[in-house]
Amino acid sequence: AEVEETLKRIQAHKGVVGTIVINAEGIPIRTTLDNSTTVQYAGLLHQLTMKAKSTVRDIDPQNDLTFLRIRSKKHEIMVAPDKEYLLIVIQNPCE
Amino acid sequence: IGHPEIFPLVFTTKTQEIFNCRVDEDVTEENCFKLIKKEDIIQDLKTRAAVSDFHPVRKVILEYPGEELLLVFDAKFQYGQNFYLVASEEAKENLLKPPETAEEEEKEEENTEGTLEIHPYKPPVPKPWVSLGSEKEVEEESVKETVTKIKYMLSRVRRKFGAPITFTDKNASHVKDSYVECTSYQDKSFSIKMLEKDVGVQMVPKVREASTQTKWIYQKNTATQYFPRQLSNEEKEESLSSDKLKDFLTSVSLRVEIALQQNEIMNAFFDDWKALAEDESSSGGKPDVCLKAYQSFTDLRYLKDRTISCVCWHPTIYGIIAVSAREQLSYEKQVNLSGTSLLQQSVILFWSFFYPIHPQLMLECPEDIYCFQFSPSDPNIIAGGCINGQVVLWDISQHEEKLQNAKTVADGIQMTDVNMVNASVLKTFQYNCMSGLKRGKVRIQVNKAKWLPLVRYCAVSSIEYSHKKTVTDIHWLPDSSEEKQVGATSENRAEICVQLVTCSPDGSVLFWDIPASKLPEQVKEKENFYMPPAVPDTLKHLDICWKPLIKVLYTNIEQKDQVDTARTPQEFCFPTLSFFQQIMYLYCFPEKMRSLNTLEVLDRESPYTEMSTPSSKNLKVLENITTDFFVGTEDGEIVYSDWKMEIDSDSIKPHAQKYTTHTETINTLQRSPFFKDIILSVGGRSFAIWKEGVTNGPILQSSCSAGRNTVGHWSLARPGVFFIGRDDGNIDIWDLLKKTHEPSHFQNISESVITFISPWIASPKQHFLAVSDDLGVLHVLEICQTLSHPSRNEHANVLDYFEREAKYLKYCEQEYQEFQAKTELKWNGR
Numbered sequence: 001a002e003v004e005e006t007l008k009r010i011q012a013h014k015g016v017v018g019t020i021v022i023n024a025e026g027i028p029i030r031t032t033l034d035n036s037t038t039v040q041y042a043g044l045l046h047q048l049t050m051k052a053k054s055t056v057r058d059i060d061p062q063n064d065l066t067f068l069r070i071r072s073k074k075h076e077i078m079v080a081p082d083k084e085y086l087l088i089v090i091q092n093p094c095e
Numbered sequence: 096i097g098h099p100e101i102f103p104l105v106f107t108t109k110t111q112e113i114f115n116c117r118v119d120e121d122v123t124e125e126n127c128f129k130l131i132k133k134e135d136i137i138q139d140l141k142t143r144a145a146v147s148d149f150h151p152v153r154k155v156i157l158e159y160p161g162e163e164l165l166l167v168f169d170a171k172f173q174y175g176q177n178f179y180l181v182a183s184e185e186a187k188e189n190l191l192k193p194p195e196t197a198e199e200e201e202k203e204e205e206n207t208e209g210t211l212e213i214h215p216y217k218p219p220v221p222k223p224w225v226s227l228g229s230e231k232e233v234e235e236e237s238v239k240e241t242v243t244k245i246k247y248m249l250s251r252v253r254r255k256f257g258a259p260i261t262f263t264d265k266n267a268s269h270v271k272d273s274y275v276e277c278t279s280y281q282d283k284s285f286s287i288k289m290l291e292k293d294v295g296v297q298m299v300p301k302v303r304e305a306s307t308q309t310k311w312i313y314q315k316n317t318a319t320q321y322f323p324r325q326l327s328n329e330e331k332e333e334s335l336s337s338d339k340l341k342d343f344l345t346s347v348s349l350r351v352e353i354a355l356q357q358n359e360i361m362n363a364f365f366d367d368w369k370a371l372a373e374d375e376s377s378s379g380g381k382p383d384v385c386l387k388a389y390q391s392f393t394d395l396r397y398l399k400d401r402t403i404s405c406v407c408w409h410p411t412i413y414g415i416i417a418v419s420a421r422e423q424l425s426y427e428k429q430v431n432l433s434g435t436s437l438l439q440q441s442v443i444l445f446w447s448f449f450y451p452i453h454p455q456l457m458l459e460c461p462e463d464i465y466c467f468q469f470s471p472s473d474p475n476i477i478a479g480g481c482i483n484g485q486v487v488l489w490d491i492s493q494h495e496e497k498l499q500n501a502k503t504v505a506d507g508i509q510m511t512d513v514n515m516v517n518a519s520v521l522k523t524f525q526y527n528c529m530s531g532l533k534r535g536k537v538r539i540q541v542n543k544a545k546w547l548p549l550v551r552y553c554a555v556s557s558i559e560y561s562h563k564k565t566v567t568d569i570h571w572l573p574d575s576s577e578e579k580q581v582g583a584t585s586e587n588r589a590e591i592c593v594q595l596v597t598c599s600p601d602g603s604v605l606f607w608d609i610p611a612s613k614l615p616e617q618v619k620e621k622e623n624f625y626m627p628p629a630v631p632d633t634l635k636h637l638d639i640c641w642k643p644l645i646k647v648l649y650t651n652i653e654q655k656d657q658v659d660t661a662r663t664p665q666e667f668c669f670p671t672l673s674f675f676q677q678i679m680y681l682y683c684f685p686e687k688m689r690s691l692n693t694l695e696v697l698d699r700e701s702p703y704t705e706m707s708t709p710s711s712k713n714l715k716v717l718e719n720i721t722t723d724f725f726v727g728t729e730d731g732e733i734v735y736s737d738w739k740m741e742i743d744s745d746s747i748k749p750h751a752q753k754y755t756t757h758t759e760t761i762n763t764l765q766r767s768p769f770f771k772d773i774i775l776s777v778g779g780r781s782f783a784i785w786k787e788g789v790t791n792g793p794i795l796q797s798s799c800s801a802g803r804n805t806v807g808h809w810s811l812a813r814p815g816v817f818f819i820g821r822d823d824g825n826i827d828i829w830d831l832l833k834k835t836h837e838p839s840h841f842q843n844i845s846e847s848v849i850t851f852i853s854p855w856i857a858s859p860k861q862h863f864l865a866v867s868d869d870l871g872v873l874h875v876l877e878i879c880q881t882l883s884h885p886s887r888n889e890h891a892n893v894l895d896y897f898e899r900e901a902k903y904l905k906y907c908e909q910e911y912q913e914f915q916a917k918t919e920l921k922w923n924g925r
Binding site: 001002003006007009010013014015016021023025026027028029030039042043066067069071076078080082084085087089091093 | 323324325326331334335336339340341343344345346347348350351352354355356358359362364
């Protein structure tokens with residue numbers, strides 16, 4: 001439904017390699033990549049997001065993490081956190 | 096007591112009475128003398144025997160010669176007793192008379208004073224010694240022995256006295272140090288024994304080492320095994336459909352999309368500065384473009400008067416390059432390639448960088464080899480095409496290790512250079528004998544040097560079924576494709592290269608099949624032909640009886656029907672065969688060798704004839720593979736066609752294109768390693784670049800050059816660079832991004848015609864270009880940095896260029912067509 005549509009739209013962007021939706025515990029719910037990669041991304045990024053979130057909140061308890069972008073040589077990983085879910089998008093920047 | 100005649104006596108009163116010598120009566124001091132008759136004394140003695148006072152002197156009295164004995168009263172006890180007896184007459188007389196004399200002398204003296212009377216000499220008369228007590232002193236002073244002397248009496252046997260003495264000799268050297276001595280020893284009797292010693296004492300605590308072992312085990316994780324938690328499908332469905340997810344996505348998607356778009360708009364991390372620097376270095380200035388001479392190889396024995404026909408790098412081992420040589424023929428002879436008898440054994444030589452003097456390996460060839468190739472899947476299998484049309488196979492797996500260790504070998508054989516010269520001369524004789532010439536030379540058994548082995552071919556094709564003319568090009572089919580007899584390509588599951596394609600000026604393209612069931616180790620019981628030792632048994636069953644699998648004929652366009660195989664005046668070179676490799680094929684391979692199937696594909700001709708269906712199983716023919724290929728001919732035509740059989744009974748669509756751009760024999764047709772549809776063709780005085788799909792003509796064609804281009808090759812590293820070899824020994828380096836009307840650089844390599852160019856990337860830093868010339872010398876050059884490293888976006892730029900050119904060509908074509916239409920209209924209009 002709407003969920004599908006939104007995810008499809010995100011996936012259709014130029015250069016997007018994959019999209020993963022994981023729940024609060026770090027278990028992937030929906031993914032466009034293969035299983036092993038998904039599991040790896042989910043586990044690692046979940047922890048990293050938790051750490052980033054706690055960092056932001058430690059500095060200022062009123063603050064909260066809204067978006068996390070990791071730029072690497074090959075591509076960019078974007079993480080959008082929420083209370084219960086986490087959306088991970090991997091994109092190849094245009095070159 | 097000095098007076099032996101005086102005997103002291105003690106007279107008792109009785110005695111005194113008897114003899115009337117009573118003291119103070121008869122005898123006084125003055126009148127001390129009494130004469131006693133001897134007889135009286137004797138009478139007394141007799142009467143009173145022992146009691147008599149005369150008893151002790153009884154003997155004396157008896158012996159007294161005189162009659163009367165003088166008895167003297169000793170009032171002074173001079174002799175110790177009151178009386179003494181004078182025992183001698185003289186003494187008696189002396190005693191009685193001397194005082195008279197003395198008195199007389201005194202008187203006389205008194206008298207003489209008055210008168211001088213000459214007294215006659217009177218000798219001194221000895222007086223009796225009177226002891227005055229000096230005896231004691233003398234006694235004291237005299238030395239007397241207090242200890243009795245010890246008396247030793249030594250006796251010896253009489254006979255030993257004065258016996259002869261015997262001396263013996265003793266050698267001084269027998270004694271240690273030639274020195275004999277009485278050694279001194281410490282006499283214990285003189286040593287002082289220490290009875291007291293002063294010593295200090297200190298108390299220290301006693302130190303002791305001890306250890307114990309505890310059982311405390313530090314728990315540590317050595318390994319952890321885990322598996323990720325995963326939701327089951329139902330749970331996933333559930334959460335997907337939950338509202339929470341919807342809300343989440345709606346809230347999040349905006350952010351995500353913004354981020355994505357940011358990335359799409361521009362690359363925020365692009366370093367303009369760095370990119371600028373790279374462009375600078377490649378475009379500005381005149382960099383030093385050159386080919387540095389690295390090494391050159393030649394061999395005087397085998398390559399004398401021979402030209403190198405083909406050069407191939409070993410695909411896996413660094414620094415090994417193989418060279419095939421054939422006789423130098425003038426141009427006329429080259430055209431009528433007759434099988435001239437060989438005067439010299441033809442070989443393929445393997446050179447190693449590390450030992451440029453001697454080749455590493457030699458492959459024996461039945462005839463001169465025109466071209467050869469390493470098998471891409473197994474570099475130990477080499478296929479070569481001879482000038483008489485046969486195809487030869489070698490297996491060098493025995494020497495693979497030796498080739499790989501060429502470097503170590505090179506260091507060790509420096510010293511044997513001198514010996515090898517002689518041995519090699521002998522070897523030449525041997526080869527001459529083996530080639531069967533009647534020179535009258537006896538076959539000499541020469542111990543072949545270990546490090547120059549000669550590998551005999553292990554399979555050669557049968558003469559009747561091979562090409563009738565020189566095999567001008569040979570290629571291995573890539574391992575993913577397999578040409579079946581049907582003419583349809585099928586999958587090759589084994590992924591080893593098992594098929595060869597050869598072409599020849601006799602107008603045919605032959606596909607050869609190497610059965611995958613090689614029997615490398617098995618020994619055949621029945622030996623139909625003698626195989627010399629040390630030849631691997633691989634492909635033994637193919638030897639002499641090897642036949643091609645498929646034969647594709649190309650004929651002249653004008654000719655209508657052909658049944659014969661070799662009739663056409665047009666001869667073909669077939670240098671290129673390339674495939675699109677993404678497709679997977681099924682391997683299917685017939686068990687036994689089939690008889691030759693002649694498939695004749697004709698240009699714009701009636702269909703060919705028979706085709707037998709093979710007993711194949713699991714054949715999966717893929718439709719969308721491209722089996723197109725280019726053929727370059729000896730006349731300068733380029734034909735673009737497809738060999739896949741179109742099983743069309745009525746007509747075969749001649750989907751073959753022909754281009755006559757070059758005027759002379761095409762010697763190189765090559766696909767670019769970077770672009771699959773760009774082909775370089777070199778022939779005669781010009782070269783051209785073609786693009787598949789563009790059928791109008793070449794997208795780039797060079798102008799006619801002064802000399803002839805003899806060979807060309809794309810560069811393996813840069814997409815827009817290729818090398819052209821010329822007949823004056825120059826190499827032209829064309830860089831399409833710099834100049835398209837002339838070479839960007841040229842360099843002279845040798846004096847004679849360049850016969851073959853082969854670039855190779857040995858390592859990212861070392862790019863080599865092997866250039867061979869007509870004199871039999873192989874030059875290996877190192878390609879400089881600028882030519883071996885592509886600049887940024889070079890690939891894209893070159894692609895752009897090609898596309899532009901293609902578009903331009905199309906535009907030209909269009910223009911031409913329009914013009915033609917216009918002129919036709921004009922004509923028609925009239």
